[in-house]
Amino acid sequence: MPAAPAHAGHAVPLPRIAPGALLRATLLSLPAETAPAAAFRASLAELVVLEGRLTALVPALGDALYASRADHTEEFHRDVVLPLRRAVHNGREPRPALLRGLDGLPGRVPELRVWLDARERREELLTALRSGTGPALAAGRSVLAGLCREPSFLRAASFTSADLLRAVLRAGHGPTDRRARKEEAGVLRHATRAVARTTPLSAFTAVGWGVLPRPSAADRGDASGNEASWNGADLPVGSSRAVVRANRTLVDTLFAALAEDPRRRSTLPHRMCSSLRDSGARAAFARSRTAFTAARFLAVEDDEVTLGAAEPLRRLAVLCDPPAKLDALAGMLAGGGPADPDPDPDQVAAATAFLRQVCDAGLLVPVEPYDPQDPDPLPRLAGWLRDTGAPHDRELALRIDELSTATGEFGTAEPSHRAALLATLRDRWVTLLAEVGRPVGHSAARLTVLSEDVVMRQPIRLDGFLGAADHRALGELASLSEVFDLGPVVRRQVRDSFVARYGPGGVCPHVWDFGADADEAWQRASRAADGGAPGADGDGSTAAGGIRQIAALRAELTEAVHRAHAGRGGGPDDDVVLPAGLVAGLGSRMPSWATRRPVSYTGFVQRADGGVLCVNHVYGGWGRFSSRFLDSLDPGAARVAATSVSGTLGPGATVAQVRPVSGFNANLHPRFVPEEIGPDRSYASLGMDDVELVHDLDGDEVRVRVKATGAWADVLYAGVFAPLLLQPRLAPLLMDHPHGITDFGALVPRHLSPVPGGDLVRTPRLRHRHLVLRRRRWELAGPTVAVLLAELAAEGEVPVGTVARWRALLGVPDQLYLHTAPPARGGRVDEELLSALDRPRPQYVDLGDALHLRCLGKWLARHPSGVVLEEALPAPARDEAHAAVELVVETYRAGLPGGDAVDARARGAARRANRRDDR
Known part of the structure; x- marks a missing residue:
């Protein structure tokens, strides 16, 4: 049964967007495409279309050849038509002698004439591509050499390794020897990262900050007018400096x-x-x-x-x-x-x-x-x-x-x-x-031995980056994220474990004493999210009931989305579009136990053509991903961050950061709220012994309380490192606001089709209004990757025919990101996180570029267990100041009132049983 509306009778306001936003921009961009490279791309694109047409012609051609039997002799049918039909059916090239002996068959079978014409055009294109490969490769190498001479890329390469720097320096001078060709795939892999990825902690990306103006009343919400400012040349990159810290x-x-x-x-x-x-x-x-x-x-x-x-x-x-x-x-x-x-x-x-x-x-x-x-x-x-x-x-x-x-x-x-x-x-x-x-x-x-960030000290003008439509859609995205977030389930599991150990209204005076239980609660929450809600108690007062309520709301939304998608065609190339009204009303349909506490999310977004806003990630908020830059940015950034937090939690709220480093430089965060909980009071205003854990009966959840004042504390984790990989004794503090592990995968249907080596899994694009929440994806299993690698190697240095055939077979565009296939779930979450650290990073691949085709085999070989191809949306810009610009936007929602958590009589009985001082 669907979860009952928790806030019926009044509309729940949308989460608000914080006024300050972080911006990340690549320091390089690709130049405009040269004529040889453009001609190569156009011919390859036409070849892909022809390969698709030839494949689509096969069923009708097979039937037509079978039906032609009455128009020629049995001998001709046995010696010519049947071998041709078998070759067409099995996707093999017919023998040249067989094609020379067709006689008048193409005139009698129109489908065969179309097929032969398409094959003839394919041969013309292959000839043109093979003759154009040399100039296209030269153009690609010229672009690569130019990137390798850029000071910012040389600085980034020198940070990565001395061997990479030497290879980049050689590539910048355009050598043609065997060593240069051997190094080419590695150099190009890093160069494409420099123009396509906005991940900090390297000199590939500059990080800045600015204030987002509120949309005016006259803004009608047309997002398309904001495109130009996202790749503008007026970002203050000249004011940037490198922030270097010892490991x-x-x-x-x-x-x-x-x-x-x-x-x-x-x-x-x-x-x-x-x-x-x-x-x-x-x-x-x-x-x-x-x-x-x-x-x-x-x-x-x-x-x-x-x-x-x-x-x-x-x-x-x-x-x-x-x-x-x-x-x-x-x-x-x-x-x-x-x-x-x-x-x-x-x-x-x-x-x-x-x-x-x-x-x-x-x-x-x-x-x-x-x-x-x-x-x-x-x-x-x-x-x-x-x-x-x-x-x-x-x-x-x-x-x-x-x-x-x-x-x-x-x-x-x-x-x-x-x-x-x-x-x-x-x-x-x-x-x-x-x-x-x-x-x-x-x-x-x-x-x-060190980390490096490139930070723009001068504030950025963010006028025009986001309009009213963007604000509305991102606020609705925050509500959607709550529904598909692991955080509420984690809170229910923590509550159950605490009450089982300390009783209703119980107190744990030593935070570390509940650390292992809280850590295990996170593991159980992850397993419950994968496997659905367990047994009884559907009122939300226990983990089982709470998971059931969240799962029911997710299932109802997923069913409605899938039904609407099927009504529009339902194919893998048809976008899954969330019903706008359904998403806009999600805030009032969440169970009240899940919305009593405030919540904040961080959205990483990029603008694409037509005003589309692509959501790269949704993580937890509260300044977690921006605060580490605050001491290097304009001083106004810290003030705005503190105001955003205090304005959400309300006047008089006790807010404390917990800032474990654990040897990870990205966890070095300045303090921007009044209090901090740390190992001792030498460096933190609150020691670990100054706070305790309490089962709050009114809210029916585990809260952190300051012993000296009796005030509830909102504990914000300031760090990039996954909380489950940190010190276990900190788990109860890290899970005070555990939101930010969101997955919208259930909203998109999976389409399976056979391909060599296994099955292809395709998922369509997921959209809400003009937001792209999930890009189109194609997942290939390890055996399929092995087949593809063998075919690439068999064709030669630049395998245009194999790439065209597989692009047509898979239905992929020319510009993609290549990801490692996700491992099978079922183990411990922390172990999976550790193993993810050793997986190859996403790689931008241009399947219309001759140099990329030459390196494709080496790049795919890094993913023997399987690969996920994801559409590059947006693709790296050409001839712009910055190939990729990403905005890091936070949303905030205050806690909402509600009272369905615990029966009043049970609360009274628990209070009477816990009048003694548990501390």
Whole structure:
């Protein structure tokens, strides 16, 4: 049964678009196409059409040949017509002798004459393409050489690797030797990324910020008038600068290794590894273990440690809040508190031995000599080593200063010097880590020593980027995203786990104590979303009932969309168009338990021809994907971000960021709200022990509460790294606003058709108003990719015939993105996320470009398990200031009233049962 409207009787306002928006633009674009390249593309496009026509003629031609039997002798039919019919039916080329012996058959069978004419034209086109391949290849290589001489691309290549830079430099000079041809596919792969992708964390893309003007009352909502400004040349790229930071995985690993030395460790303040869960005679802590993972990030695991002797540990936990040095802690433990100026030496020795044991057990941990969010921690690390006074430490400090200086020079260095700097930095890091007991091993060649962003400091004029129609459609997209988001299901699963453990209205005074349960709740939510809603309880008060309500609304919407699509033709080339009225009213149909809390989404959008707005991604909002640039942008950006958040959560709301880094540079985010929850109060306004988890009976959900004030806190995760890959003890905080894992795949039908090696899965384009929410896709299984690779290799260097035949067979356009096929679901979500880090990145492919055809086999070979082809919409612009411009827009919706969560009598009974102080 469909979910009942949760907010019947009044219209729910659309989520609003934040006034500030991030913009990402490629620093390169493709030049206008040359005449030889355009002629090659046109001939290939005609050949694709002919291949399709020849395939379409086969059934009628087979029938006509069969019916022609009465018009000629049995011998002619046996020796000529039947072999021809078999060849046509099986898609084989007839023998030339057979075609020469047709006699008057084409005159008697018109279908055969059409087929022969089409074949003749195909041969003419193949001849023209083969003769035009040389000039088209030369044109493509000239374009590639021009891109390889562009300073911004050279800078980006030097950041990637010294080998790539050398290959790019060679390609820029246009050599024709064997080595250049061998490197061509790799160089072109990176060059196409530089013109087609707007992913930051490299010098391929410049990032800027501006204010989106509100549409005027006179704006009639015609989005097509905004096209020109998206590729305008007036973006302030000239004001951009490189923001370079040392790899925090390396920095944190180095500090951890240095701090293992007891002498060095004694110079640092220490804190407990977590808050202490006291059960009388025993004490429990959450202890962390980190792993050095290919120098990309720090994998963190938690384990719970339960010990006796609770009283000394209890005293120690009080004394090291705020953190204190070990000698001070020993003196306070020996003297019974901080006031004793002259403790007994024997007691000090005993306290020191106790502290050594606690440190060795990982329960007492040193505080880094730099802020966890320090964008430049190396000088602080070197300063700490100098202050220890040991000669060897002073030598280490000097080497760390050299690392810091070389890292700082990278942003402004010339490309050739950048490559040398990277090589020097890599060698120094490898040597230093090996000396302190953290050898990099076989990963040394892949070591990433720094990150780089290119940021436009000057604000961008965003006038004309979005009109009234865009604002309306993006607001409706936010409502649609809530329906297909995993976040509400995660919240229900978290609620169920919490109530099962702590009871209705229960309190968890230590956030870490619920970490493993919250992490597992996310896993269950993902499995439930894949497999549908489980058993009973349809009122939404439990995970099962809540999932059923969400699933019913999704199913109803999906059925309506599929029915409307079938009524318009329902083919794979027919767009799936969401009924505008149905989407506009979704906000009032969501269950009220799912809409009580506010929500924010981030949409990554690009403008295509005709005013179409393409949605590349929908993720969680609250500044998560833009805030990491705030300290490098115009100061107004941080003010606008803070205003957007506070305006949604309401006056007086307690808002706190949680900013775990875990060695991942993209998780370095400045704070833009008043509060932060961190490991200790040395750097954060709220320590982990200052907040608790509570089952809020009125809202029937798990909330974070500040112990000192009793105020509810909205906890915002500021980071790009997937929350499930972060420290498990943080899971309850990261899931306070877990929205942003959306999937609209259920709304598009899957069309299967046989192709060599397996089945082709086609899905049409998904649209809402003028938004494209999902592009057309063609999914090929691994065996089909193998067949295609074999045919490409068999034809030769530029396989025009094979490409034309497969383009016609699959029905793909000439410009595509090539993705790795998604793996089969069923395992743990965090394991799937880790495996995704090693998959090849999406690759832009132009199947009308001779040079791309030459490299196609090598690119496809990177996807042996299967590939997804996605239409390039929009395709990279030509002869423009920027080939790709993407706007990062946030939407905000305040919490909505509602009251169907828990029966009032049950709430009253739970309150009476929980009057005691659970803290």
